[in-house]
Amino acid sequence: MSVDATPVDWEQARALAYEAGRSAAGPAELISLPEADGRTLAEPLRALTDLPAFATSSIDGWAVRGPKPWRVIGRVLAGGVAAPLDEDGTCVEIATGAMVPVGADALIRIEESTRDAAGLVSGAPRSIPEWRLPGEEAHKDEELLPAGTAVDPAVIGVAATCGYEVLSVRPRPRAGLLVFGDELLTAGTPGAGRVRDSLGPQVPGWLRRCGAIIDPAAVAGPVHDTLDAHLEAVRGALAGADLVCTTGGTMHGPVDHLHPTLAELGAEYVVNTVAVRPGFPMLLARIPGPDGRPRFLAGLPGNPQSAVIALITLVAPLLAGLQGRPAPALTRVETAAAVPGRGDFTHLALARLDRDGRSATPVGHVGSAMLRGLSNAHGFVVVRPGTQAAAGDLVPFLPLPLVAGERP
Numbered sequence: 363m364s365v366d367a368t369p370v371d372w373e374q375a376r377a378l379a380y381e382a383g384r385s386a387a388g389p390a391e392l393i394s395l396p397e398a399d400g401r402t403l404a405e406p407l408r409a410l411t412d413l414p415a416f417a418t419s420s421i422d423g424w425a426v427r428g429p430k431p432w433r434v435i436g437r438v439l440a441g442g443v444a445a446p447l448d449e450d451g452t453c454v455e456i457a458t459g460a461m462v463p464v465g466a467d468a469l470i471r472i473e474e475s476t477r478d479a480a481g482l483v484s485g486a487p488r489s490i491p492e493w494r495l496p497g498e499e500a501h502k503d504e505e506l507l508p509a510g511t512a513v514d515p516a517v518i519g520v521a522a523t524c525g526y527e528v529l530s531v532r533p534r535p536r537a538g539l540l541v542f543g544d545e546l547l548t549a550g551t552p553g554a555g556r557v558r559d560s561l562g563p564q565v566p567g568w569l570r571r572c573g574a575i576i577d578p579a580a581v582a583g584p585v586h587d588t589l590d591a592h593l594e595a596v597r598g599a600l601a602g603a604d605l606v607c608t609t610g611g612t613m614h615g616p617v618d619h620l621h622p623t624l625a626e627l628g629a630e631y632v633v634n635t636v637a638v639r640p641g642f643p644m645l646l647a648r649i650p651g652p653d654g655r656p657r658f659l660a661g662l663p664g665n666p667q668s669a670v671i672a673l674i675t676l677v678a679p680l681l682a683g684l685q686g687r688p689a690p691a692l693t694r695v696e697t698a699a700a701v702p703g704r705g706d707f708t709h710l711a712l713a714r715l716d717r718d719g720r721s722a723t724p725v726g727h728v729g730s731a732m733l734r735g736l737s738n739a740h741g742f743v744v745v746r747p748g749t750q751a752a753a754g755d756l757v758p759f760l761p762l763p764l765v766a767g768e769r770p
């Protein structure tokens with residue numbers, strides 16, 4: 363059946379993978395603020411009160427009422443409740459962060475005030491008010507961040523400011539990885555027909571950068587090149603994961619058992635081959651889970667660069683959808699050199715961004731069996747079917763899911 367599958371357009375494949383994830387997103391759960399880093403908001407974050415919740419002094423000084431000089435009648439510190447200032451010609455000493463008393467007309471900085479022998483305070487307020495008004499930052503119930511926002515330290519900070527103890531977030535998808543290929547070595551140098559497995563060690567890092575959890579125990583292989591071994595390994599991996607990635611065996615060679623395994627499991631293809639070079643034999647399949655929620659299997663081609671292309675084409679959008687995040691977007695950059703097209707296929711050409719991220723230069727060593735170019739690139743220049751890019755053209759750019767500080 364799959365031998366003659368029609369490759370899906372690359373953009374459409376990304377959209378199908380995202381929709382498949384979105385429709386299977388995990389249920390919202392409540393997580394304490396310190397644990398929420400890296401999760402995704404399941405509901406909009408709203409202000410629980412006005413922010414600030416009360417008129418708040420921005421300075422150390424005096425809260426005054428009426429014309430000067432002012433008689434000091436008390437003090438209000440941060441954390442205290444300020445008594446009203448009822449009488450003209452009076453003031454209270456006030457600390458930064460303290461509640462401004464009702465009735466105060468102005469705040470005067472301590473260093474811009476004087477006190478006479480009788481202890482009366484004088485000074486001139488600045489033209490700009492020295493306190494923050496209730497609701498200046500947000501009004502009660504105002505939406506501060508939409509559902510789907512990635513929770514980062516600043517999001518946790520603003521939630522704490524609002525008074526949240528827990529956040530309603532999506533679960534992180536759990537992933538597993540099965541490496542297929544009897545020719546693979548897991549230690550030592552390549553030779554005599556054997557190559558090192560370069561996907562088992564790297565795919566978990568990419569999956570984590572896309573928001574998945576993957577334990578070292580959820581990485582297995584090389585799985586023997588028999589249908590029975592494939593079936594057993596995939597069944598076992600699916601029992602503990604929302605997504606199982608496999609590497610190799612996506613074609614129809616004598617020891618490629620992925621498609622027969624999927625047929626045996628009653629899987630339904632979301633995407634079966636993509637019109638992209640490199641990477642076209644990639645696939646994404648949906649498998650019914652015991653609890654009614656679907657599980658997913660992403661078949662990454664064996665050629666290592668193609669496997670990473672499959673990851674960012676199908677797995678990154680799927681994981682974004684499962685987490686309730688927006689679909690990963692392409693940016694636009696100028697290509698510093700011409701990039702040929704690939705006929706009816708989309709061409710993904712590894713490229714390195716310049717310092718300001720505006721221009722991309724194609725890198726060398728970009729064969730689908732190579733990883734050298736990938737380790738030196740920020741992502742891929744995208745050349746759509748039937749087109750080519752000339753030096754200086756603005757082109758779409760697909761970034762690798764690197765984190766800040768990687769590949770400076």
Ligand SMILES: Nc1nc2c(c(=O)[nH]1)N[C@H]1C(S)=C(S)[C@@H](COP(=O)(O)OP(=O)(O)OC[C@H]3O[C@@H](n4cnc5c(N)ncnc54)[C@H](O)[C@@H]3O)O[C@H]1N2
Nearest residue numbers: 543558559560561562609610611612613618663664665668
């Ligand atoms: N008759 C055809 N043969 C092939 C075609 C084709 O169109 N017609 N396409 C080629 C392309 S493109 C790709 S990509 C590969 C995909 O094949 P599989 O997904 O079935 O992968 P394998 O055959 O298992 O391996 C391909 C290649 O990659 C090496 N490999 C596999 N796993 C790893 C790993 N974990 N680490 C490092 N290297 C790995 C493997 O040794 C092979 O050299 O099919 C082509 N063939």
Ligand code: MOO
Nearest residue numbers: 640641642668730
């Ligand atoms: O499409 Mo293959 O994935 O070029 O190496």
